[in-house]
Amino acid sequence: MKVSKRILAISGSLRQGSSNYNILRLFEKLAPGNIEYFIYDQLVQIPPFDPSFDNESAAGAVFELRNLIEKADGIIICTPEYAFGIPGQLKNALDWTVSSGSFSGKPTALITASTGGENAHPALLKVLGALDADLSESTTLLISFIRSKMDASGNITDAETAEKLNAVFEALLLRIK
Numbered sequence: 495m496k497v498s499k500r501i502l503a504i505s506g507s508l509r510q511g512s513s514n515y516n517i518l519r520l521f522e523k524l525a526p527g528n529i530e531y532f533i534y535d536q537l538v539q540i541p542p543f544d545p546s547f548d549n550e551s552a553a554g555a556v557f558e559l560r561n562l563i564e565k566a567d568g569i570i571i572c573t574p575e576y577a578f579g580i581p582g583q584l585k586n587a588l589d590w591t592v593s594s595g596s597f598s599g600k601p602t603a604l605i606t607a608s609t610g611g612e613n614a615h616p617a618l619l620k621v622l623g624a625l626d627a628d629l630s631e632s633t634t635l636l637i638s639f640i641r642s643k644m645d646a647s648g649n650i651t652d653a654e655t656a657e658k659l660n661a662v663f664e665a666l667l668l669r670i671k
Contacts, residue, residue, distance in 0.1 A: 498528045499670050502566035506573025506584035508538050513607050513640045514572040516648030521570060521663050529667070534562060543589040556590045563596035568670040569627070570663075572605040574640075575614035580621070588621055597625035601669035603633040603662050607640040632665035 503518040518533050525531040539555035547553075563569060573584055591597055602622060606615035615636045622629055635658055637643065643652035650656040 496528065497530045499567040500530045500532070500565060501525065501568045501570060501666070501670070502562050503531065503533045503570045503572070504537070504584070504587075505533070505535070506537075506571065506581040508583060510535070511648070512574065513644055513648070514574055514605075516644065517572045517605060517607055517650075517659065518570065519648070520650065520659065524660070524663055526667070532562070532566075534559070537583045537587055540583065540587045540590060543586050548590070548593050552590070559587060560591060560594045560596045563591060563600065564594075566600065568601040568603070568666050569597070570603045570605070570666065571618070571622075572607060573614065573618065574608040575606060575611045578610075578613040580614050580617050585621070588625065591625060595626070597622065597627040599626060599628055601633070601666060602627040602629050603635075603666040604629060605635045605637065605659070605662060607637040609639060609641070611636050611638050628669065630665065630669070633662055633669065635659070635662045 503521060505514040505518055507514045522531050536555060540559065541553045573581055604618055604622060637655055643650060643655045645651050
């Protein structure tokens, strides 16, 4: 089947075995054959945001991320909450996209999956709004106590959570078609 659309998935956790990576891997399994699905795992390579270098001098990792976002038809961000806020490395990467307009009009799904998440989720909605990401109520989801809804292998064991995740993914697919 010919690839017709691209989805870029970004985890706010740097840990490969995190609940957030496991959710992104679930979506990878759900992606139809005509969707190229890519999990970006290089947040750690993004240098601290410095507006004086937000030009041709920006690091290669910044240009790579911006390019991946621009080429994607849709974006999924799945993140935990750290210290009652947005994980620093995710916020840093998002800051690097402000001047490029990479997210402008881009269909985006936001899933905050954490112990709590009630602080990071609305903060990320504001940040993504400032970036002009195309979000809707159907493409956002807060999952509190995520670890109690997964097994040791990272599979979703809670039927309601699985249903909500499927609905978010389907809503994003509809927005990019």
